[in-house]
Amino acid sequence: MPAPAFRLEGLVKSYGGRRVLDLESLEVDAGSVWAIVGPSGAGKTTLLRLLNGLEKPDAGRIWFFGQELTAANGLPALEVRRRMTMVFQTPVLFTATVAENVAYGLRVRGVDQGSVARRVARALDLVGLAGTERRGARSLSAGEAQRVSLARALVVEPEVLLLDEPTANLDPANAAIIESLLRRASGEMGVTVVLVTHNLFQARRVADHTGFLLDGRLVETGPTREFFERPADPRTRAFIRGEMVF
Amino acid sequence: MTEALRLLVSLDPELWGIVLLSLGVSGTAVLLSALLGVPAGAALALWEVPGAAWVARFTYTLMGLPPILAGLVVFLVLSARGPLGHLQLLFTPTAMVLAQTLLVLPIVTGLTLAGVRSKDRAIRELALSLGATQWQAAWRVVLEARRAIGAALMAGFGRAIAEVGAVMLVGGNVRGHTRVMTTAILLETRQGNFEVAIGLGLVLLAVAFAVNAAFYRWQEGA
Ligand SMILES: Nc1ncnc2c1ncn2[C@@H]1O[C@H](COP(=O)(O)OP(=O)(O)OP(=O)(O)O)[C@@H](O)[C@H]1O
Ligand SMILES: [Mg+2]
Numbered sequence: 001m002p003a004p005a006f007r008l009e010g011l012v013k014s015y016g017g018r019r020v021l022d023l024e025s026l027e028v029d030a031g032s033v034w035a036i037v038g039p040s041g042a043g044k045t046t047l048l049r050l051l052n053g054l055e056k057p058d059a060g061r062i063w064f065f066g067q068e069l070t071a072a073n074g075l076p077a078l079e080v081r082r083r084m085t086m087v088f089q090t091p092v093l094f095t096a097t098v099a100e101n102v103a104y105g106l107r108v109r110g111v112d113q114g115s116v117a118r119r120v121a122r123a124l125d126l127v128g129l130a131g132t133e134r135r136g137a138r139s140l141s142a143g144e145a146q147r148v149s150l151a152r153a154l155v156v157e158p159e160v161l162l163l164d165e166p167t168a169n170l171d172p173a174n175a176a177i178i179e180s181l182l183r184r185a186s187g188e189m190g191v192t193v194v195l196v197t198h199n200l201f202q203a204r205r206v207a208d209h210t211g212f213l214l215d216g217r218l219v220e221t222g223p224t225r226e227f228f229e230r231p232a233d234p235r236t237r238a239f240i241r242g243e244m245v246f
Numbered sequence: 247m248t249e250a251l252r253l254l255v256s257l258d259p260e261l262w263g264i265v266l267l268s269l270g271v272s273g274t275a276v277l278l279s280a281l282l283g284v285p286a287g288a289a290l291a292l293w294e295v296p297g298a299a300w301v302a303r304f305t306y307t308l309m310g311l312p313p314i315l316a317g318l319v320v321f322l323v324l325s326a327r328g329p330l331g332h333l334q335l336l337f338t339p340t341a342m343v344l345a346q347t348l349l350v351l352p353i354v355t356g357l358t359l360a361g362v363r364s365k366d367r368a369i370r371e372l373a374l375s376l377g378a379t380q381w382q383a384a385w386r387v388v389l390e391a392r393r394a395i396g397a398a399l400m401a402g403f404g405r406a407i408a409e410v411g412a413v414m415l416v417g418g419n420v421r422g423h424t425r426v427m428t429t430a431i432l433l434e435t436r437q438g439n440f441e442v443a444i445g446l447g448l449v450l451l452a453v454a455f456a457v458n459a460a461f462y463r464w465q466e467g468a
Contacts, residue, residue: 105377108376
């Protein structure tokens, strides 16, 4: 069996003495699409930041394709970091053109000029923003900004894609484009996707595994179908039905 | 006033010498401050070295350093019995540049620090997540703060071109050698030549305005 994309054990993260994440264990198989759902403040973003190596756990360990992610002091090694990328919950764009934004990950990897332009154009086309290269990133609408940040992540062809509410600002048609993009990335290129979403329908459509995060703990995980049709935990059931569980 | 305008229009070489020296001294001070202060401010903002907070506080305090004090420090260092007295730099344009650099450096450092810090976290994390090295990410943060850094340089230039205490003390207002616009205004006022003093004041304003306008034009394009 190939090593899972992520394996976590006893992961704990606290802010100001408050435990915001406390996960016993989790395995994300390479090439799978995981959705993480849960109410606001549950720790979803914190989990993604830990997986991306931007945050260090207070306890516990993370293995990335069998290699310990958190061993070194500080950031994971560059070669390790370059195998994954994250799309942040609030899209952050560089004060530059759309093209320069999308090209950034290629530039820092030293990709040659000619293929940069080609790959940028293709990535923008994928998110429905063909021909916007020369626009200033500041002039974009929230949904356009979100799609640019997605194109910027896709263009480097990462093995693992961490997405924090990637369609929160999008209309259903554009959200559908992004969803099919994610399914294709996973199906055709074997990209592992961890998707945080508030949209339960989206989790059902896109993910093959779903986990429910509540107060920093994974209440339930499982194949998406089972998760939604036969949730084992009463709290999951209540959350799926849209009832308060806090 | 008519007198100063007449001198200007007639391209009076002494007046133009004064204007050029002002620009040269203050411009060089800003350049030196940029070379030292921009990296220093960025480093203070980006790296959590122990003591950085104190250095930052000290820098912010120095942003309000009275020009006469900056002049005094340089004067003492360069005076005959000072540590650098043997260089015989007192009452030269070089001494004036040093004194103004002492005034401008904290401003450039402090404002760069504040500008970079406001961009720091989100931009750096984004760059790192996209595969940047630590250096590439730091450089991106500095690039994002370029407008703030430009404004810092302009603020520094404004302070330098307008101050009189430091250049007076270490330059001595020697005619044709260390006389700049502000010290010339001081002298003319003392001698009761108010027309010339006001005219020079207007020239000073016009020069500051022209430099600012050129800068903002450049920044709009950048
Ligand atoms: N840097 C931080 N300092 C202090 N507390 C933090 C920090 N980051 C997150 N928290 C807290 O940790 C908890 C989990 O935050 P997190 O951002 O992971 O939630 P989330 O599940 O992503 O919520 P949302 O759906 O609203 O984005 C929250 O209570 C939040 O206030
Ligand atoms: Mg969040």
